[in-house]
Amino acid sequence: MTKDDVLAIFRACGALLEGHFILSSGLRSPLFLQKARVFQYPAETEKLCKALAEKIHADGFGAVTKVVSPAIGGIIPGYETARQLGVPALYTERVDGQFELRRGFEIAPGDQVIVVEDIVSTGLSIRECVAALQAIGANVIAAACLIDRSAGEADVGVPLVSLIEFKVPAYPADQLPPELAAIPPVKPGSRGIQGVK
Numbered sequence: 001m002t003k004d005d006v007l008a009i010f011r012a013c014g015a016l017l018e019g020h021f022i023l024s025s026g027l028r029s030p031l032f033l034q035k036a037r038v039f040q041y042p043a044e045t046e047k048l049c050k051a052l053a054e055k056i057h058a059d060g061f062g063a064v065t066k067v068v069s070p071a072i073g074g075i076i077p078g079y080e081t082a083r084q085l086g087v088p089a090l091y092t093e094r095v096d097g098q099f100e101l102r103r104g105f106e107i108a109p110g111d112q113v114i115v116v117e118d119i120v121s122t123g124l125s126i127r128e129c130v131a132a133l134q135a136i137g138a139n140v141i142a143a144a145c146l147i148d149r150s151a152g153e154a155d156v157g158v159p160l161v162s163l164i165e166f167k168v169p170a171y172p173a174d175q176l177p178p179e180l181a182a183i184p185p186v187k188p189g190s191r192g193i194q195g196v197k
């Protein structure tokens, strides 16, 4: 699956949004990948995650035994990628703002874990998820995402497999270009709302 194929799916689903967006990291961007609009279509989600699972194998991480995803955005692609890999799909959720493995899930000492995420911008969400897993002794061998907006710049602390790299500009709030400053900002993600840090 090529970069054009992936972006064509996002475009066809109405998931390539233009405007002024406050990202999870607090950075501002003129473009937002509204992945939920893609994930409402199981057939499109399956195509993307099948290709990601193939890349996980091709990059040498086929020994994975569990997928863990950061809620909320990572849950659907994590589940479908796990289905393609033939392994269980778990997730971390925020409790008082910090990621924790969801109650009831277990990771065994011998498990080889891959964190599967939807979009990477700064990599902060993956780093927080990996840290939560390592804190309970999990062996995180890699992370994977559908779209890496940093185009390889984000350091997630483990090897990162991305289906595609798609460099999108992002700016600190006090360094906005005038055309972006002219548009009222909106915040589509969940971090920082209703007590979520």
Ligand SMILES: O=P(O)(O)OC[C@H]1O[C@H](OP(=O)(O)OP(=O)(O)O)[C@H](O)[C@@H]1O
Residues within 6 Å of the ligand: 023, 024, 025, 070, 071, 072, 073, 074, 117, 118, 119, 120, 121, 122, 123, 124, 125, 126, 188, 189, 190, 191
């Ligand atoms: O690489 P980063 O700078 O961390 O940005 C990417 C993260 O932002 C979004 O999540 P968000 O926190 O908006 O919440 P959601 O998953 O609940 O949509 C997305 O799902 C990634 O997790």
Ligand SMILES: O=C(O)c1cc(=O)[nH]c(=O)[nH]1
Residues within 6 Å of the ligand: 022, 023, 024, 025, 031, 032, 033, 034, 035, 073, 119, 120, 121, 122, 149, 189
């Ligand atoms: O950085 C983010 O928060 C982010 C960017 C993006 O394009 N899509 C998304 O869901 N989150």
Ligand SMILES: [Mg+2]
Residues within 6 Å of the ligand: 070, 071, 072, 073, 074, 125
């Ligand atoms: Mg997220």
